[in-house]
Amino acid sequence: MHRASFTPSTSQMSRRLFLTAASAVSLGAALTACGGSGGGGGGGGSASSAKPVSQTDIDEAMKTPTELTFWTWVPDIEQEIALFEKKYPAIKVKVVNAGQGVDHYTKLRTAIKAGEGAPDVAQMEYQAIPTFTITDSLLDLSPYGASKLKDTFVDWTWGQVSGPEGEIWAIPQDTGPMGMLYRADIFDKHGIEPPKTWDDFAAAARKLHKADPDVYLTNLAANEAAAWHGLLWQAGAKPYATSGKGNVSINVNDEISKKLAAYWGGLAQEGVIGVEPDFTDAWFSALNKGKYATWITAAWGPVFLSGSAKSTAGKWRAAPLPQWDAAKPSSGNWGGSTSAVIKATKNPIAAAVFAQFLNSDPESAKLFSTKQSFFPATKPLLADPSFAGNASAFYGGQKVNQLFAEIGDTVSLDFQWPPFLDQAVTDWTETVGTSLARKKDTVAALDAWQTRLTTYAEKQGFTVQAP
């Protein structure tokens, strides 16, 4: 971990990103068919039909005085922007923090709808991309040279930002491959080994809670749809798929999901894990006081935890997620985000170049990992010894970055998000989340979730395909 970056304003963000292999990026190796690498949609593979914008036009645009508006919640991003403005003095970037997460998307959607007040470039989490492409609100970046960046970024991130026709909807900024942080001291005290499989994990949960009724092995937050999706992702589920414009298949209660629901619902009903909402005062207190012996989290978790549970420094260690099949280790992603260009922009070239530079320029990418503590989305940076080799005292000197970089390689490539994310999240919370919190039948809740989503999708005019 880059402990040096621990000022209040920079310790916060959850992920990192960077890139050292300098020129490899902008020059770009041969970029042939850059396509969807299996990601965002059924078609996949074919080169984008959009005509490339000529280098002359790009050079011209980058010399024309322009002001770009950039909506982002990333703190102190001005430092990275300064690098861009230094290279392209004609372009000024105005940063606006219009809120974070849901607030940000709500405003963005309303502004796009009004045709007035939307930014040129916006921060966008991976899971939100389809929700904005369904309304045709994002600019395809492939004609602006983005296709050349394919090999720079971690494979699964590129899948997440690619469309079925080879469109590139956004440029990855940081990621959150999931892993497990655990309290070595509590494990030692009760003679528990870090669990390698979910079966081991369940056994440890029972053992620990029996030995000390005030302590739980973990907390599966009943409000955290994102974590559930990450676990689905790890388990290999494919809850959503979109093909064509109006066809969607919804599969949130298939066999894999049911396995997951039976597992976590069972542990919740037994009362051997916590289910309280995360990122609340009570939850922070619980982490500080050792109520939970592990935190199932993502690559941004280690830095976050070391800032918010200072009183437990040195007691934590990191490990990969427990596995369903120990022979085939896998993980999912939770968090991370991208830069997307809004289609209505009046300066598409400048905006597209900015989105690419910000996240792929080696210096800028590296700055994200040191200043904002982002977990990188670019391959060269993940391999950089100065990043991966960093040892953190909070984790007893463990090389946490390297561990999560390795986990990142096990994230599967073809997980997709629904084109109506907010609804999926709300419905999850009110069905599956509620069943966990109230210790009711979580498997049955999956069916309720499926029904709600199907009804909603049909109401919105989608053709819902049978699983």
Next chain:
Amino acid sequence: MVLFLLMFVTPLGYAAYLSLFQERLIGGTTFVGLDNYVTALKDPLLREGVLRVAAFFAIQVPLMLLLALLFALALDSGLLRLARVIRLGIFVPYAVPSVVATLMWGYLYGPDFGPFAQLGEKFDLPVPHFLSDGWMLSSLANVVTWEFVGYNMIILYAALRTVPQELYEAAAMDGAGAWRIAWSIKLPALRPALLLTLLFSVIGSFQLFNEPKLLQDIAPDVIDSSYTANLYAYSLAFTGQQVNYAAAVSFLLGLVIVIFSYVVLFTANRRRTS
């Protein structure tokens, strides 16, 4: 006045216009007439939300007004030391934005680390889980009561201050005690003010939004997106991207409030004449 109407009626009119359409993510906008209203009338989530706020209204409002009344009478009785400090102290919460009020109470309610829970643990007393399903409505009622008792109290108190002194003198001369004065002179004098506070409370209760919205963060399993009718309208518009339907729901909710207000006024007036 033209400006007044323009600023106020235009958005409403536009919303009413929108409520006659349906816009889908796939397939665009179509005119659907009153379909949205028909759907809304049949919507079980909306019905639940309305019933819940009706229950909230039935419990919280009488309690709040009774407290406000008692406090106002106590202040007006002249029997208190530090009356000024007490009056202002009770009124202060009104100046606290509901965002902050809910933040504070949410912390105090906390099941593990909230001060009530901590005290309960120390003295081995059972402390209710304020944020559980069974307690949530009461906990919300407490926050709202905390915010608005002082405000209602001040209205009532101001009304009490205007009761002519001669009335009291006359009553005292007739040998009426403090209780009798309160019952026979003060209460009748307060009737219009009480009616007014009641009317505001109808609107406030049925439009309950900020408090449940903010408590949702710490009790997501209890407060769902249709917990109150207004919250439901909000979720439809912002989460579900069903602006048209949300507008229809809002108008229906407005209608419910209008009806309730008239019922309140009507009963009060009938009682007065009988």
Next chain:
Amino acid sequence: MTTTSPPAASSQAALNSTATGTPRPTHPRRRSVRRHSTPLTIVMLAVLAYFLLPLFWLAVASTKSTQDLFTSFGLWFSRSPQLLENIRETVTHDDGVFLHWLLNTVLYSVGSALGAALLAAAAGYGFAKYRFRGNNAAFSSVLGAIMIPPTALAIPTYLLFAKVDLVNTPWAIVLPSLVSPFGLYLMRIYAEDAVPDSILEAARIDGAGELRIFLTIALRLLAPGLVTVVLFTLVATWNNYFLPLIMLNDPRLYPVTVGLSSWASQAVGGGSGANSNMLALVTTGSLLSLIPLVIAFLLLQRNWQSGLATGGVKQ
């Protein structure tokens, strides 16, 4: 609960006067010194404690570091109070954006309160003193309109404002707040009684224009009601959260409620990036944001209480 805070007591006078007919002027009674009741005082002090408890918590919490917030007992100070440091951090964080928020809040609420009172007075006066076609229909439509919850109307309002380029400007907050149906309602009833037709007649005979009559005569007579409308619109705008949340994108324009909640969501942003150090700033910021309004109420105590009492006198 109420997002629109109704102006208070004088409208109760209004209800009364419509119900009972003639106003019955009296004087606020003067109280003779009486004995005090200790039991009653104790009961009321207990009540007072309940009302101040959350504020006490807030004050205590503002002295704590993020770490102490999680680890020390909620209702008492921790071993290392750091109120001053918290305040310093709150006002300097992000180039002092917090002070911007406070200033914005003051501007928005004072602007809307004054404007709303004037508009309500003009409109109420118009409704009360001029007969025109649709008078009553227009009036009751305004009254009915307050019954419609504003939340779901936010998007239509936004779309309209976007068409006239007002989104993300202070006007988007001030303009809607200018329209206070409660104020209108209050001022109409108030004007009916407080501005005698005879004076208007006399002024007209003297050749005064209608505008001049309103500005020089009516407004003065309506002053006590105006004070009440101003104060309660002030509180309503000060506490307004929803409208600015939707209308404003630029943090520099936020009022303090939206600003604080944006900090709070930075503190608990979860997977999309979070910083628990913000929590201390949120609590301290909350405390600071209360102070101006509380001070305003205390300083203007005489004014608003007399506003209420004057409203009452009119019974």
